Amino acid sequence: MLPQFDLDAFVEAGRHTPPIADSAIPNEPEFNPPMRGLLVGEHNQDVTERLTIEAARKLIAPPILDYVALEHPDYILWLNVPFGVGKTHATALVAQMLADEGKRILFAAPRKDMWHSITDLPHFDESKWMNWEARKGGDAETGFGGNCLHEKAINVWMGRGHPAMPFCKQICGVDYINNGCAYHAQKKRSEAIVFGQHAHLFLGHPLTFHVAIIDENPVNAALNKWAIPARGIVPPQSDPFDRSSKMSLLERVQLLACRGERLEGKTLLDALGGCDDVLSLLGSVAVSDMDKIMSPEITSADEALNAPYAHVFELAKLLTKEAEAYKAGQEYLSRVIVTDDELVLLLRHDVNKRLPEHLIILDATGNKHIYETIFEREVREVTLSVERKGKVFQVWDRLNNKHALFKDGQTTVAAKQAKTLVDHITSQRNYERVGAFTFQDVKAVFEGYQTGHFGAETGSNAFEGVDALFVVGAPMPDPYSLIANAKMVFKNRMQPFDERWYSRDVPFQGTGASYPLNGFWGDIDLQSLVEQYRDAKIMQAAERARTNIRDSHVWLLTNVPLKGYPPDELLTIKDIIGSPDGINPFKWLEIVEVCKRIFEDEGMVNTKLIRDNFDVSLSTANKYLDALATIAGWVQTLAPPKDRGRRAKIAYWQGD
Numbered sequence: 001m002l003p004q005f006d007l008d009a010f011v012e013a014g015r016h017t018p019p020i021a022d023s024a025i026p027n028e029p030e031f032n033p034p035m036r037g038l039l040v041g042e043h044n045q046d047v048t049e050r051l052t053i054e055a056a057r058k059l060i061a062p063p064i065l066d067y068v069a070l071e072h073p074d075y076i077l078w079l080n081v082p083f084g085v086g087k088t089h090a091t092a093l094v095a096q097m098l099a100d101e102g103k104r105i106l107f108a109a110p111r112k113d114m115w116h117s118i119t120d121l122p123h124f125d126e127s128k129w130m131n132w133e134a135r136k137g138g139d140a141e142t143g144f145g146g147n148c149l150h151e152k153a154i155n156v157w158m159g160r161g162h163p164a165m166p167f168c169k170q171i172c173g174v175d176y177i178n179n180g181c182a183y184h185a186q187k188k189r190s191e192a193i194v195f196g197q198h199a200h201l202f203l204g205h206p207l208t209f210h211v212a213i214i215d216e217n218p219v220n221a222a223l224n225k226w227a228i229p230a231r232g233i234v235p236p237q238s239d240p241f242d243r244s245s246k247m248s249l250l251e252r253v254q255l256l257a258c259r260g261e262r263l264e265g266k267t268l269l270d271a272l273g274g275c276d277d278v279l280s281l282l283g284s285v286a287v288s289d290m291d292k293i294m295s296p297e298i299t300s301a302d303e304a305l306n307a308p309y310a311h312v313f314e315l316a317k318l319l320t321k322e323a324e325a326y327k328a329g330q331e332y333l334s335r336v337i338v339t340d341d342e343l344v345l346l347l348r349h350d351v352n353k354r355l356p357e358h359l360i361i362l363d364a365t366g367n368k369h370i371y372e373t374i375f376e377r378e379v380r381e382v383t384l385s386v387e388r389k390g391k392v393f394q395v396w397d398r399l400n401n402k403h404a405l406f407k408d409g410q411t412t413v414a415a416k417q418a419k420t421l422v423d424h425i426t427s428q429r430n431y432e433r434v435g436a437f438t439f440q441d442v443k444a445v446f447e448g449y450q451t452g453h454f455g456a457e458t459g460s461n462a463f464e465g466v467d468a469l470f471v472v473g474a475p476m477p478d479p480y481s482l483i484a485n486a487k488m489v490f491k492n493r494m495q496p497f498d499e500r501w502y503s504r505d506v507p508f509q510g511t512g513a514s515y516p517l518n519g520f521w522g523d524i525d526l527q528s529l530v531e532q533y534r535d536a537k538i539m540q541a542a543e544r545a546r547t548n549i550r551d552s553h554v555w556l557l558t559n560v561p562l563k564g565y566p567p568d569e570l571l572t573i574k575d576i577i578g579s580p581d582g583i584n585p586f587k588w589l590e591i592v593e594v595c596k597r598i599f600e601d602e603g604m605v606n607t608k609l610i611r612d613n614f615d616v617s618l619s620t621a622n623k624y625l626d627a628l629a630t631i632a633g634w635v636q637t638l639a640p641p642k643d644r645g646r647r648a649k650i651a652y653w654q655g656d
Contacts, residue, residue, distance in 0.1 A: 083543035099192035147182035153301035161310030202349035235308035265334035365536035390547030463544035510566030
């Protein structure tokens with residue numbers, strides 16, 4: 001488990017970190033020191049040619065057809081096509097054409113429920129498609145609706161690192177696999193297009209395909225953070241290490257895990273006896289024992305629930321690299337962690353070797369660097385930009401990260417203010433159907449609106465009927481978790497990451513304005529993940545409103561400039577609310593509302609009434625009173641004279 005993350009301390013430390021030299025960041029503009037506020041200049045203007053939606057749609061299928069016509073492509077095709085243009089529809093039609101030519105296609109999606117999006121496509125031909133069902137047990141008593149007799153046991157078995165087929169052969173037998181098993185019966189179906197999951201790209205699929213189409217970014221399916229409880233660190237059967245003179249390495253790891261202390265890197269290797277001792281023990285791993293560890297003999301499904309973890313060789317590979325780096329006097333990335341009564345290995349699933357050469361990625365927010373890393377092949381990008389039918393407004397004076405909206409188990413004042421802003425804009429613009437996208441823990445604040453949360457609804461059409469969609473927040477794992485993910489994605493990297501966190505001037509594309517945005521700007525690997533987890537998820541949420549094909553509005557309540565997603569207008573909270581200078585916009589809304597109530601009760605508003613209701617000084621009350629006169633509906637005048645005294649200022653409400 002990762003330690004508790006202190007965002008405030010992390011940001012504070014970053015403020016005092018000097019910028020790195022330009023030479024360490026190729027093709028990046030000169031570093032600008034952090035500044036609060038918008039920077040305006042002419043160098044950020046968007047000159048991208050934008051196509052009509054109709055023209056763009058005609059350009060999707062040709063590059064796919066050209067690609068699949070190649071006999072042995074040495075690259076992956078990435079269609080970087082905007083949301084709503086129809087890349088899934090066009091690619092599904094191409095898949096059906098390929099099916100007619102006798103080819104079998106894997107269509108890998110991020111979620112099972114996207115199957116309904118496929119079946120709803122125009123021209124969907126159900127005779128060519130099948131929805132590959134994962135193993136499921138069905139009804140607990142009757143098994144009705146299931147396709148596997150031992151769902152729980154085989155999932156435990158596979159979760160401990162063992163392939164599925166040895167379980168099936170030992171427990172159910174070859175005859176049942178071929179003639180009775182509903183799960184394996186899927187292999188005999190004739191449909192040419194198989195709707196599967198991202199996991200099939202890495203963990204494998206029983207069928208062989210000519211083409212694989214990957215909808216959305218599959219990086220999360222490649223991550224493998226494997227936690228082995230302390231009791232499972234030492235396999236109960238044969239020990240593959242030489243135990244003639246020293247305690248086995250696994251037993252040493254198990255003893256350290258039981259202490260509950262977090263150990264990794266050089267500290268862990270020292271606790272295990274030092275890098276020389278560890279390398280000596282690792283050198284005695286018996287490769288001949290691998291099959292026994294990977295496929296233990298079992299006679300019942302219950303035995304599978306107690307199967308040993310097959311982690312030994314993954315642990316050995318990681319520790320060997322780390323011990324060799326330590327011995328050479330090098331700093332390195334640690335991927336073996338002993339903590340909290342468990343052993344954690346930060347791994348990445350390799351791409352399945354049976355995947356076809358023809359791989360097509362459909363993703364409007366992908367990252368070429370990450371794709372080429374996890375697939376270990378060149379990626380060639382086809383990019384289309386389209387004219388937007390709707391509009392995007394960005395409120396740039398707050399980041400609205402999760403830490404700002406949800407803290408100590410509760411939603412914050414900032415979250416409630418975001419709801420107030422959404423209410424105000426909705427009323428101002430007369431929106432009737434409104435959606436709000438935010439963090440899962442913050443959704444309840446937006447009761448009354450259709451809500452979604454980051455990480456869900458990817459590819460969904462659930463929000464395509466809204467007049468306006470508000471995206472409240474900037475999602476990102478805390479930097480500790482992001483760095484752990486980076487260790488898995490970039491599994492071959494041993495050089496430590498540059499973890500310095502600072503600001504850089506980033507343009508709001510097409511506006512001539514920019515903002516100093518925080519990031520891991522000194523490290524291309526870390527920064528690529530920041531953009532994938534933060535920027536891409538904001539855009540994915542925003543485009544549930546389908547502004548490319550509908551006259552809908554998106555409101556981005558965050559200051560993150562998004563590459564490839566230019567706002568039509570940049571606004572501040574003050575611009576929207578119309579608050580006078582020097583008065584907090586949300587306080588101003590309260591002032592106006594209370595003053596209207598005062599007017600209803602008293603027939604006018606004066607400084608004394610303001611002071612009584614807001615408990616402020618005379619000068620502040622005067623400031624509020626003068627500010628009222630600046631907005632429509634309010635008029636300021638002098639009260640009727642009292643004897644020879646000075647006439648006081650008053651304000652009264654005339655209405656809209």
